[in-house]
Every structure is written in C-alpha cells, then in structure tokens.
Amino acid sequence: MTxxxxxxxxxxxxxxxxxxxxxxxxxxxxxxxxxxxxxxxKIKISGFGNFVVRxxxxxMGRNPHTNQPIVIGARHVLNFKPSQVxxxxxxxxxxx
Amino acid sequence: MTKSELIDxxxxxxxxxxxxxxxxxxxxxxxxxxxxxxxxxIEIRGLGSFTVxxxxxxxxxxxxxxxxxxxxxxxxxxxxVGKELKEMINAIDAPDDPKDNP
Numbered sequence: 001m002t003x004x005x006x007x008x009x010x011x012x013x014x015x016x017x018x019x020x021x022x023x024x025x026x027x028x029x030x031x032x033x034x035x036x037x038x039x040x041x042k043i044k045i046s047g048f049g050n051f052v053v054r055x056x057x058x059x060m061g062r063n064p065h066t067n068q069p070i071v072i073g074a075r076h077v078l079n080f081k082p083s084q085v086x087x088x089x090x091x092x093x094x095x096x
Numbered sequence: 097m098t099k100s101e102l103i104d105x106x107x108x109x110x111x112x113x114x115x116x117x118x119x120x121x122x123x124x125x126x127x128x129x130x131x132x133x134x135x136x137x138i139e140i141r142g143l144g145s146f147t148v149x150x151x152x153x154x155x156x157x158x159x160x161x162x163x164x165x166x167x168x169x170x171x172x173x174x175x176x177v178g179k180e181l182k183e184m185i186n187a188i189d190a191p192d193d194p195k196d197n198p
Contacts, residue, residue, distance in 0.1 A: 001127070001128070001131040001136055001137070001138040001139070002138075002139050002140075002141075003139075003140055003141060005127070005131075006124055006127055006128070006140075009123055009124075009127040010120055010123050010124065013119075013123050013127075014116065014119045014120055014123055016116070024110070025106065025110055025112065025117075025120050026120070026124065028106055028109055028110055029102070029106055029120065029121060029124055030140060030142070030143050032102060032105045032106060032109065033097075033102065033143065034142070034143060034180075034181050034184060036097040036102070036105075037181065037184070037185060038184045038185060038187070038188055040097050041188075042097065043097045043098075043102070044097070044098045044099070045098075045099045045102070045125055046098070046099055047125065047129075048125045048128070048129065049173075051175075053185055053188065075186050076185045076186055076188045077177070077185070078144075078175075078177045078181065078182070078185050079175075080146075080173075080174075080175030082172065082173045086129060086132070086173060087170075087172060087173075089129055089132070089133050090132060090133060090148065090170075090171040090172065090173065091170050091171055092133075
C-alpha cells in the first residue's frame with residue numbers, strides 16, 4: 001500500500017472530494033504528523049499505535065567490517081508502539 | 097498529539113469541517129490497519145514504512161513469578177522511519193522534556 005492507495009480510499013470512502021482535494025488532505029495529515037513529531041515528539045492514535053521520539057545517548061560502537069571502535073553520537077530516534085487493538089487485528093483467528 | 101488533536105489541526109489548516117477531517121483521518125488509519133491485517137506492507141514516502149513480521153512461538157517466563165509460559169507465534173507490525181522524517185527528528189537539538197517521555 002502506498003500513499004496513492006490511501007488517497008484513492010479517501011476519495012472513494014469519504015466522498016465529496018475531487019481526487020486532487022483528496023490527495024491534498026492526505027498529504028496535509030502526514031505533514032502535520034511529521035511536524036508534530038519534531039515539536040511535540042509524540043503522536044497517539046487510539047486503535048492504531050503511538051509514535052514516540054526517543055533520545056539516544058552517545059555510546060561506543062564498532063565498525064563490524066574493520067573492527068575499529070567508533071563513537072556513535074547522541075541522536076534522536078522514532079519508535080512506533082502498535083496498540084493492542086492493532087496487534088489483535090493482526091492475530092485474529094480468521095485472519096480478518 | 098492525540099488523534100483528536102490531529103483532526104483539529106487538519107481542520108484548521110484546510111477548509112474542511114472537523115467532522116470531515118475526522119472521516120479522513122479515520123479512513124487513513126482504517127485502510128492502513130486493513131492492509132497490515134492482510135499482511136501487506138505500507139510505504140508512505142517521507143514518513144516511513146510498515147511491514148508485518150511473523151514471530152515464532154517460544155517458551156517464555158512470567159518475569160514476576162518465574163512461571164514458564166508458552167508464547168504462541170504471532171504477527172506484529174514493524175515501523176521503519178523514512179529518510180526525510182529521520183533527518184527532521186535527528187535535527188532536534190533540545191534535550192527531551194521528561195514529562196513527554198515518562
């Protein structure tokens with residue numbers, strides 16, 4: 001599934017949008033999510049899951065190829081924790 | 097940000113009503129859930145991709161009681177952050193606000 005498939009679904013299911021408008025609003029949703037993650041660092045979508053920005057401290061690593069020790073700098077990473085509802089949906093007996 | 101705050105932000109930035117913004121946001125996550133249910137991956141350019149990973153059954157232990165438990169095989173969604181978002185997030189330079197990450 002790609003963004004184009006999601007746009008198609010919004011166009012068909014929600015109705016009242018031209019294809020262009022459907023594309024624009026889907027784009028806006030993802031833009032807001034990206035912006036919010038950089039400023040608020042957390043998005044909670046009930047029934048789907050949580051996206052959380054986590055801070056990683058500087059640590060020592062090793063280049064697996066050369067075995068040379070290297071410093072892995074402090075950085076931020078994004079974690080996704082699926083909600084119980086989504087996990088259950090993926091493991092339903094009938095596969096649906 | 098919660099789903100309802102996302103809906104409010106979408107309504108504020110576009111000329112659609114909150115009710116319609118809600119339908120759009122729900123439709124997006126419903127169609128994503130459905131794709132994952134069918135074992136299909138999702139790729140949102142700039143945001144990231146979701147894949148379904150199959151985990152084998154294993155014998156675990158209840159960490160509290162030490163009692164052995166059988167964990168059945170399961171499917172879990174896995175999210176990999178996209179290049180653009182990864183760079184945006186890595187560019188955050190202020191330290192974490194502890195109340196955001198309890």
